[in-house]
Amino acid sequence: MEQQQIDNRNRYALITGATSGIGYELAKLFAADGYHLILVARNEERLQEVADELKNAYSVEITPHAKDLFAPGAAEEVYQFAKNMGITVDVLVNDAGQGEWGPFIDTELKRDIDIVQLNIIALISLTKLFLRDMVQRNEGKILQVGSEAGATPMPLLSVYAATKAFVLSFSAALANEMKDKNITITVLLPGPTDTDFFHKAHQQHTVTYKEKKLDDPATVAKNGYEALMKGENKIVSGSTAKMHVFLSDLLGDEMAAGNARKQNEPSDKEGRTTITHEPSRREREAIHATEGDYQKGVRPDEEIKPF
Numbered sequence: 001m002e003q004q005q006i007d008n009r010n011r012y013a014l015i016t017g018a019t020s021g022i023g024y025e026l027a028k029l030f031a032a033d034g035y036h037l038i039l040v041a042r043n044e045e046r047l048q049e050v051a052d053e054l055k056n057a058y059s060v061e062i063t064p065h066a067k068d069l070f071a072p073g074a075a076e077e078v079y080q081f082a083k084n085m086g087i088t089v090d091v092l093v094n095d096a097g098q099g100e101w102g103p104f105i106d107t108e109l110k111r112d113i114d115i116v117q118l119n120i121i122a123l124i125s126l127t128k129l130f131l132r133d134m135v136q137r138n139e140g141k142i143l144q145v146g147s148e149a150g151a152t153p154m155p156l157l158s159v160y161a162a163t164k165a166f167v168l169s170f171s172a173a174l175a176n177e178m179k180d181k182n183i184t185i186t187v188l189l190p191g192p193t194d195t196d197f198f199h200k201a202h203q204q205h206t207v208t209y210k211e212k213k214l215d216d217p218a219t220v221a222k223n224g225y226e227a228l229m230k231g232e233n234k235i236v237s238g239s240t241a242k243m244h245v246f247l248s249d250l251l252g253d254e255m256a257a258g259n260a261r262k263q264n265e266p267s268d269k270e271g272r273t274t275i276t277h278e279p280s281r282r283e284r285e286a287i288h289a290t291e292g293d294y295q296k297g298v299r300p301d302e303e304i305k306p307f
């Protein structure tokens with residue numbers, strides 16, 4: 001462990017979505033191993049809080065960078081920011097991602113497009129820009145945070161699941177393209193996890209959120225981090241996600257979609273109402289609403305209106 005900290009002393013990881021949930025826990029693991037970090041999310045105040053916390057706990061350099069990855073071109077700006085800072089990014093973690101619950105005909109088109117922009121376009125852009133530099137150095141690692149949803153068509157979460165199917169396919173293809181190089185691409189498929197995801201997605205009234213056991217984001221992050229460090233191509237985190245992915249392969253699209261739908265239906269049980277994971281609870285408090293995301297075009301430090 002001590003040896004690893006020495007090796008990583010001048011290494012940098014760039015993590016999107018690092019202020020809450022799985023991304024926050026990944027940031028902690030990198031910092032504990034001695035990586036310096038560039039942390040990306042939208043809320044400047046939360047970024048600074050997390051940066052201070054990690055700096056104090058692990059004595060590494062933390063550079064917070066507030067950026068809204070819903071905005072076209074924002075990913076390129078993140079890349080340029082790292083370049084201008086003279087930082088070589090050894091590990092890229094594409095964690096930031098969102099979904100929106102509801103029948104496809106009812107969700108707002110703008111919200112669907114934002115989700116595609118964040119989950120796919122920003123991820124492709126950051127991957128291409130940083131991967132080209134990694135190939136030049138013949139060294140680097142990328143962790144793509146996908147989802148078990150990428151392995152299953154998901155009624156009532158259709159756009160989200162389809163974006164994660166992209167992440168799964170894209171990552172496997174790139175892992176193959178990189179196989180003769182000293183570069184690895186790892187995709188992490190978490191199952192339902194105790195973060196702010198469900199609240200942003202207006203999904204907290206569903207069977208999954210109210211009735212099912214949610215994974216601890218610290219465990220999910222650890223599984224992803226270990227697979228990344230070993231250079232594995234794919235890791236499905238936890239037994240529930242493993243079972244869902246297995247069943248989905250077994251059942252075929254039509255039956256798998258029917259199964260997934262049951263989990264995404266509203267539940268009338270009392271059930272879970274709040275997030276247990278403390279940093280994700282702070283993310284929810286920062287949004288100043290019980291459900292939904294920051295309204296598009298409203299910066300976190302301006303008047304907040306939930307979707």
Ligand SMILES: NC(=O)c1ccc[n+]([C@@H]2O[C@H](COP(=O)([O-])OP(=O)(O)OC[C@H]3O[C@@H](n4cnc5c(N)ncnc54)[C@H](OP(=O)(O)O)[C@@H]3O)[C@@H](O)[C@H]2O)c1
Nearest residue numbers: 017019020021022041042043069097147192193195196197
């Ligand atoms: N939770 C689950 O059940 C689950 C399951 C499978 C996969 N995943 C995946 O895990 C990843 C992390 O999600 P999570 O569950 O940890 O969610 P979370 O608690 O909501 O955290 C999301 C993080 O992404 C940032 N973010 C959101 N929108 C952004 C934007 N437009 N631009 C820049 N940053 C943005 C958030 O900070 P700001 O709000 O300040 O921007 C926050 O740091 C996502 O890709 C998600 O799809 C989650």
